[in-house]
Structures are given as C-alpha cells and as structure tokens.
Amino acid sequence: MNTVMHRKPKPYRSERTTAHTSDRNASAFPSKRHARRYWILLSLFLFGGLLCSLGLLLYNNPVPVQSPSFWPVVERRITAVTTMAIAALCQSLATVAFHSVTNNRIITPSLLGFDALYSTIQTSMIFFFGAGALIGFSGTKAFLTQVGLMLVMSLLLYGWLLSGKYADLQLLLLVGIILGTGLNSLASFMRRMLDPSEFDILQARLFGSVTNADPAYFPIVIPVVLIVSVLLFLSANRLNVIALGKDVATSFGINHRRSVLYILILISLLMSMSTALIGPLTFFGFLVATLSYQVASTYDHKYVLPMAFSIGFLVLTSAYFFMYHIFNAPSVVSVIIELFGGLIFLTVLLRKRSL
C-alpha cells in the first residue's frame, strides 16, 4: 500500500517541475535540441549558398587565373549572383510575411496580381509598339515605371479594400485573383495575335530569370530591398501576433488593420522590385516559405525569415550552378526550380502530413 501511495504522481506541483522552474521559459523553440538543429541547418544552408555562388563566380572560367581578363569575367558573373541574392530575399521574406498576414499558408503574394501586371505590361509593349519597343523598354526609367505601376495597383487595391466599413482581407485576395486572371487573359489574348518571332522575344522576358536583370537597376533596388527587409525583420514580434489571427491580435492590443496595411506595403515593395528585376517567379517564394516552416520548427519570425532567405538563396544558386556548369542547360533553370521544388515540397508535405 505504502509503495502504491508513493508511486502515485502528484498532480502538478511535483518536485520535478518546481526544481526546474528557472529553466521554464517560452523560448522560440520547443527544446534546446530544436534550437541547435536550427542554427546548424541555417549555417549549413548559408554555407551551401556561398559555396554555390563561389562556384558560379569561379568555376568554368574560360580564361586562366593568371590572365588579366580573369577578373572581368568574375565581375560579370557577380551581377548574376547579386540578382539571386536579391530575388531570394524579396521572394522569401514577402511570402512568409504574406502567409502570416493572411493567416493562410497555401497562397503566394503573386495572387495580388504582380506577375499578371508584369506580363501584361511586357505583352502590351510588344503588341502595341512592336519588338523594337520592347527591347528598347529597358533602363532605369522603364524599370521605375513598372515598379511604380505595380505599387500603384497594389496600393489602390489595399486602400480601397482595407479601409472602410467592410474591410476584409479575404475580399482583397479574391479581387486580387480576379484582377490577376483578367490581366493574364488580356495578355494571352494579345500574345495570340503576335508574330512567332515577336512572341519568341517576349517569351524570354516572361520566364523569370536572373539573366533578365540589368546591373543598372542595382543602385535603386539594393538599398530599397535592404531597408524593407530590415523593416520587416523589425516587425517580427508584431508578425508573430498577427499570425494568430485578427481577433487574438486585436485582443493583445495590435491595431490589426494598420499593421496589416503596413506589412502589405512592405510586401508590395519587395514583390514589385523582384518582379520588375527578373520577371515572375510564381512558385519559388511559396516553396521556400513552406520548406523554411518545416525546417525552422518555430513560430518566431525572427528565425523563420533568415531561414527562408538562406533556403531561397541556396535553391537559386545551386539550381543555376548545376544547370549552367554541370548539365550545360542554362535555359531551363526556372523549370528545374519549379519541378524539383514541387517534388521536394510534396515529399516534405507527405512525410510531415501537415503544413
């Protein structure tokens, strides 16, 4: 009897829990093991990304190292790697923040119509003014025009749908999807009537690719993207609460509408920069965000955002490195990202059985 009494667990103030009171804290990770795993994986991905970028810069250089034209080749390649870093930063951060703001992890910010607007602009350029105009439609001015148009469209959408009495995020998404589909149909209608040769020129622009990027845009893009990323990172604590939903966030004293609007503006800036720089990358951000949730195993955006960036950078640089230098098939990079990305995504999903 005595032993039975002894073995009976005390309800909840057992010695064990009181002894460990000092250890009790709501850290971002459920256990120390998870935290360690996070840091190991983060450094591994960053290291892999750096390794692939080094490979992209130095491997297969047509001129020998001693030659004076070795460095000019590297410099030209630096443009591509910088573009990858920018694209990874924009797409991964924008998608993670978008998921949290909308409380939905199976959509991408392209739903707000950035890709559709980009392809409509490009298509109407060639449709109305011919191939010469499209090729001439480059440089800082054209870039700023596109960014400006995308920003104006998204801000009008937010301003209209997120203020006023019936402000609703779901409605915003729905209208975004409808606008995007409409623009896409318009663009594909115009494409039907193009010459095959014009169509060919256009097609190259409509595939997201780092070779689309012009280093002349960097002085604008890099500071904007860096500032926006820092602002987003500084909002990490607020994003954590917003991700709990409108009601809980409001109850915790967040001005939900204003915060969501602020984050959406940051997302638009990132998305429009990235889309105008390299073209649409529909699936990439979604893939990277989903992988980073699985790998980071925390709710905390302070950790999820860097993880998403490191995965995005690794995916881009490794895909380009292998396609360019190992398989010699440079044109299919975006196809490969989406194909392998989709496969990895499905594997992770089926293994974990949860998003």
Added chain:
Amino acid sequence: MIKLTQVKKTYTDHVQIGPIELEIPKAGLTALIGPNGAGKSTTLMMIGRLLQLDEGQIQVAGLDVSSTKSKDLAKIMTILRQENHFVTRLTVRQLVGFGRFPYSQGRMTLEDENITSKYIDFLDLTPLENRYLDELSGGQRQRAYVAMVLCQETDYVLLDEPLNNLDIARSVQMMGYLRHVADELGRTIITVLHDINFAAKYADHICAMKHGQIAAFGTVQEIMVANTLSDIFETNLEIIDGPYGPIAVY
C-alpha cells in the same frame, strides 16, 4: 464596470442588435444566456472591440472602447472567441506566453516568464507545457486558450462559450477555474453560456438576451424564475430547488 449606452448593430433591416442599455458590475462572474441568434456573441464581441458598433457607446472601466487605443485596452480587457485556429504550430507555453504581449511586446522578461508559469500551473497544464497544441485533446486546448487570456492579467475577461465541446467533467472543471479567477484574483468575467444550470450554479449575475435585446438582467435568484426563462427561451421551463440552488428543468 462595463457600461453599454444605446448600442446598436445593424446587419439587415430585419436583423438588428440593440439598442442595448446595460451595466455589468465590476468583480464577479456574469453569464450571458439566451436562445441562438439572440445576439450574445455579437454583444460580447462589440464589448471586446472585435466588432465595430454602428451606434451608441461602450465603456469598459470608464474607457470608450471605440476611441481608446487598442494597446491600452489590452491591459484592461481581454476576449477569447469560441473558435481558435492558428496556422502556426505552437507549444502550450509559447501560446500562454503570448498573453504577455501587451506588456512585453514580444520581449519576455523574467517576470513575464514567471507570470506565464503561474497561469500554466493554475490551469494544471504544467506537464503539458512543452506539448504542441495539436497534440492536445479539445479540453486541454481550451484550457490552454483560457490560460493565455488570463496570462494577460486584465481586470475584465470576456469568454465566448468556453464550455463549447467540453464534456460534463471538463465543463465543471472549467467553471471551477473561472469561479476561482473571479473570487481569488478579483477579475470580472463575462461569459456566454448555453447551459442555464451552469449559469445558475457558477454565475453571480445573469444577463438574458432575446431578439437582440436585453430581456433580463439580475442576480441568479432574480433570473431563475420559471416565467421569465420560459418566456426567453420560448419553451416550458420549470425551476426546482436543487441542493446547490435553483435548477431549470426542461
């Protein structure tokens, strides 16, 4: 004290809540009862500033809910809705710790951690604190949500059907916790309840609603009257004296 003055919410010409005039005293547990569609949850959400009112004014502890900064209100009042679904995967401890957000803004101090521990212990969640919410039973999860809003340490706690989906034992346990919070910690709890007998046993005041209006407000003894309740629920009800006070039989 919570004071509603001429509060109105209009959905369509036929569906309208109010005008509501109501004063809920500070301290104690007030139960909101009434048939489906009476406007209980809507009223609770308007008090908790989750729903904008179309007309009138709501004051909580002297502060106008519509004009006071959400940040300041978060230290006075908290509200828990019936359905809670999070896209992020959280452990119990992380969830309850979020309750400290109005004070910590996400940077938990040692004091915040200690308060979090206190409410986890209080709701008997200590052995579960490092479990993920999706690994818990419905009753345990409900307890974790309640721990989260209590951890906010506000004078006013609004709960929308905290007994939803709980069995009898869990319901009794939950009401026991709430009674304790009201008595020992001096909080004011306003909760929507569906079971009149739970309201009769555990509440101090009962506010009955019908057709978007306050049908009756008073102490348990005043409301637990056969005629009043039959009228409100449009069902024949009888009140008998049970060992723990009046019981409605229907």
